[in-house]
Amino acid sequence: xxxxxxxxxxxxxxxxxxxxxxxxxxxxxxxxxxxxxxxxxxxxxxxxxxxxxxxxxxxxxxxxxxxxxxxxxxxxxxxxxxxxxxxxxxxxxxxxxxxxxxxxxxxxxxxxxxxxxxxxxxxxxxxxxxxxxxxxxxxxxxxxxxxxxxxxxxxxxxxxxxxxxxxxxxxxxxxxxxxxxxxxxxxxxxxxxxxxxxxxxxxxxxxxxxxxxxxxxxxxxxxxxxxxxxxxxxxxxxxxxxxxxxxxxxxxxxxxxxxxxxxxxxxxxxxxxxxxxxxxxxxxxxxxxxxxxxxxxxxxxxxxxxxxxxxxxxxxxxxxxxxxxxxxxxxxxxxxxxxxx
Amino acid sequence: xxxxxxxxxxxxxxxxxxxxxxxxxxxxxxxxxxxxxxxxxxxxxxxxxxxxxxxxxxxxxxxxxxxxxxxxxxxxxxxxxxxxxxxxxxxxxxxxxxxxxxxxxxxxxxxxxxxxxxxxxxxxxxxxxxxxxxxxxxxxxxxxxxxxxxxxxxxxxxxxxxxxxxxxxxxxxxxxxxxxxxxxxxxxxxxxxxxxxxxxxxxxxxxxxxxxxxxxxxxxxxxxxxxxxxxxxxxxxxxxxxxxxxxxxxxxxxxxxxxxxxxxxxxxxxxxxxxxxxxxxxxxxxxxxxxxxxxxxxxxxxxxxxxxxxxxxxxxxxxxxxxxxxxxxxxxxxxxxxxxx
Numbered sequence: 001x002x003x004x005x006x007x008x009x010x011x012x013x014x015x016x017x018x019x020x021x022x023x024x025x026x027x028x029x030x031x032x033x034x035x036x037x038x039x040x041x042x043x044x045x046x047x048x049x050x051x052x053x054x055x056x057x058x059x060x061x062x063x064x065x066x067x068x069x070x071x072x073x074x075x076x077x078x079x080x081x082x083x084x085x086x087x088x089x090x091x092x093x094x095x096x097x098x099x100x101x102x103x104x105x106x107x108x109x110x111x112x113x114x115x116x117x118x119x120x121x122x123x124x125x126x127x128x129x130x131x132x133x134x135x136x137x138x139x140x141x142x143x144x145x146x147x148x149x150x151x152x153x154x155x156x157x158x159x160x161x162x163x164x165x166x167x168x169x170x171x172x173x174x175x176x177x178x179x180x181x182x183x184x185x186x187x188x189x190x191x192x193x194x195x196x197x198x199x200x201x202x203x204x205x206x207x208x209x210x211x212x213x214x215x216x217x218x219x220x221x222x223x224x225x226x227x228x229x230x231x232x233x234x235x236x237x238x239x240x241x242x243x244x245x246x247x248x249x250x251x252x253x254x255x256x257x258x259x260x261x262x263x264x265x266x267x268x269x270x271x272x273x274x275x276x277x278x279x280x281x282x283x284x285x286x287x288x289x290x291x292x293x294x295x296x297x298x299x300x301x302x303x304x305x306x307x308x309x310x311x312x313x314x315x316x317x318x319x320x321x322x323x324x325x326x327x328x329x330x331x332x333x334x335x336x337x338x339x340x341x
Numbered sequence: 342x343x344x345x346x347x348x349x350x351x352x353x354x355x356x357x358x359x360x361x362x363x364x365x366x367x368x369x370x371x372x373x374x375x376x377x378x379x380x381x382x383x384x385x386x387x388x389x390x391x392x393x394x395x396x397x398x399x400x401x402x403x404x405x406x407x408x409x410x411x412x413x414x415x416x417x418x419x420x421x422x423x424x425x426x427x428x429x430x431x432x433x434x435x436x437x438x439x440x441x442x443x444x445x446x447x448x449x450x451x452x453x454x455x456x457x458x459x460x461x462x463x464x465x466x467x468x469x470x471x472x473x474x475x476x477x478x479x480x481x482x483x484x485x486x487x488x489x490x491x492x493x494x495x496x497x498x499x500x501x502x503x504x505x506x507x508x509x510x511x512x513x514x515x516x517x518x519x520x521x522x523x524x525x526x527x528x529x530x531x532x533x534x535x536x537x538x539x540x541x542x543x544x545x546x547x548x549x550x551x552x553x554x555x556x557x558x559x560x561x562x563x564x565x566x567x568x569x570x571x572x573x574x575x576x577x578x579x580x581x582x583x584x585x586x587x588x589x590x591x592x593x594x595x596x597x598x599x600x601x602x603x604x605x606x607x608x609x610x611x612x613x614x615x616x617x618x619x620x621x622x623x624x625x626x627x628x629x630x631x632x633x634x635x636x637x638x639x640x641x642x643x644x645x646x647x648x649x650x651x652x653x654x655x656x657x658x659x660x661x662x663x664x665x666x667x668x669x670x671x672x673x674x675x676x677x678x679x680x681x682x
Contacts, residue, residue, distance in 0.1 A: 012573055012574040013574055014572070014573075014574040015533075015537070015545060015549070015573070015574075016529075016530050016533040016534055016537075016545060017526075017529045017530055017533045018533060019574065019576075019661070019663075020574070021574045021575065021576055021663045021664075021665055022663065022664040022665065023574075023575070023665050023668050023669070024664055024665070024666055025666065025667060025668040025671060087664045099573075100552045100555075100556070101545075101548050101549065101552055102552075102573045102574070156660065156662060158660065177662075183660065183661060183662040184661050184662070185358075185660055185661035185662060188357075188358045188661075189357050189358055192356075192357040192358045192359060193357055196356070196357070204356060204357060204442075207442050208356070208442065211441045211442055211443075214441075215441070231355070232353055232355075232356070232440075232443045233353040233354055233355040233356075233360065233361070233362045233364075233443070234362065234364070235360075235362055283660075285660045319497065319499060319524065319526055319624075319626045320360070320524060320525055320526035320529075321497060321518075321524040321525070321526060322360075322362045322363065323362075323363040323365055323428045324362055324363065324364050324365070325365055325366065326366060327364050327366040328364070330366060
């Protein structure tokens with residue numbers, strides 16, 4: 001699927017609700033090619049993310065490597081490359097202009113792929129804890145680096161696991177999209193959290209952690225530094241959040257100890273979901289504060305996981321209105337009772 | 342899939358962004374049963390919506406029938422029945438209470454199915470225009486009727502077409518969910534439209550129609566009373582909106598002439614999408630003002646159609662952040678050039 005049109009991607013703003021959307025029209029050619037035939041990924045297909053196939057990807061941006069190994073050759077443990085079909089481009093000037101009543105920006109930003117292991121493994125949860133910790137370090141390092149670019153104000157780290165969750169390759173990987181705008185979900189969370197803080201005088205995530213611990217019914221894992229739970233108003237069955245107890249607004253400010261523990265907690269959470277739900281497709285997204293604010297009291301970064309279990313998601317897709325057939329208390333109990341190493 | 346638990350459904354509010362979610366825990370039994378095996382609908386399966394199979398559904402709420410035919414027997418053209426697995430229940434008291442820091446309401450409301458034709462037809466677009474008009478009349482009649490219930494303040498009419506869009510039966514049908522709350526999408530649109538009106542002194546939908554007509558590149562159909570176009574900041578490829586030019590806030594206040602024309606316009610729009618995209622799964626949703634406000638100047642009801650073309654929707658699902666690989670101008674041109682009767 002090579003780019004056939006070098007049109008610069010654009011960020012366009014919905015004038016009614018203020019949602020920015022990336023229009024990246026050179027990612028595909030003909031409308032028919034985007035019809036989805038329902039097939040999964042071929043497990044025997046060529047794997048461009050395999051150690052030894054480094055020339056199948058654009059040159060690496062970052063890699064954690066064994067000493068004395070060369071960039072873009074074997075010897076790495078976690079590797080970051082530009083997305084071959086980027087939704088945004090890092091080169092160019094950031095322009096922001098009106099188009100009649102509409103607003104449009106040049107699609108400046110970064111779209112990177114984090115290859116989580118050198119061998120062909122589909123599940124992050126099966127990697128060693130130290131490997132998962134290095135994946136988290138890479139997330140952090142890339143955010144810290146891209147934050148220096150004053151054109152960019154928000155970084156979204158996410159993972160699509162499985163074809164039904166949008167993955168086009170089965171080799172375990174995540175993605176990073178760094179934007180000159182704040183995604184509407186993050187913006188709404190920041191605003192909601194700020195309003196709560198103004199009204200109650202306490203951070204909402206701290207109150208949530210306190211109530212979840214007191215109630216206990218929605219808790220999946222309670223570790224020293226993290227609470228894993230199914231949120232009260234879960235949109236999807238088995239929606240699961242990992243929230244740090246020390247309440248910091250920016251993921252990239254995570255401590256060494258935080259990453260050490262998060263490696264364990266993330267592995268266990270994914271293992272539980274995979275065991276309980278028979279290796280489901282899933283997405284996870286790290287919600288974190290924009291680059292252009294310093295530490296804020298009212299917001300707390302966190303990771304949201306959505307197993308992709310039902311097609312009942314039909315109309316929720318565009319309507320933003322959700323019907324969840326599994327109570328979060330039932331999902332949490334089920335996950336708590338699923339024993340993992 | 343019979344209900345195994347008679348727990349009342351609940352409406353729960355996300356404390357951060359204020360989004361209400363329906364938790365309807367009796368719709369399914371075990372977590373495993375909600376795994377989606379990727380199969381479509383069996384075209385030879387028993388059809389509970391067929392004329393003659395009226396006893397396969399709960400008793401009808403409304404039907405347009407031939408004279409002298411009996412309720413719940415043959416002779417109908419369009420028929421409305423309660424959803425057999427309702428997300429909300431019409432019986433009971435509407436309670437609204439705190440649950441610590443959270444808010445919860447009893448899941449009072451209506452969840453109905455509109456069976457669009459007596460014979461087995463999968464595509465609304467293949468029905469005669471008069472049949473489609475009667476479907477629209479039924480939408481209107483049900484909203485007008487449910488509006489009398491002072492516990493309920495918003496009605497969402499939507500269609501899931503095809504298994505990939507969430508349909509569990511292939512016989513052409515739509516659904517109606519009437520809520521004691523306003524879905525967050527509608528609330529955000531109302532707020533955004535009001536802010537625009539305050540600032541510019543003009544309704545946003547009127548400005549949009551004017552600019553779309555002046556530009557022309559995103560227009561699909563321009564009829565006397567409706568504009569069909571691909572919105573400037575389309576979230577999905579081939580997202581298409583049908584907006585009335587006379588700018589009314591409530592769908593249920595549509596005129597006789599409006600329905601006459603909308604029948605034609607909806608049929609043509611769906612025919613174009615189906616011809617251009619090879620009969621894709623799709624969802625449509627009617628966005629309309631809440632029951633508890635009279636006609637408002639700033640908002641305009643409209644119908645949004647989302648063909649379900651890509652699985653690239655992976656992480657957009659939960660993140661609210663969209664990457665659209667097809668420019669709306671390209672989609673609109675393609676649809677304009679697709680000739681239908």
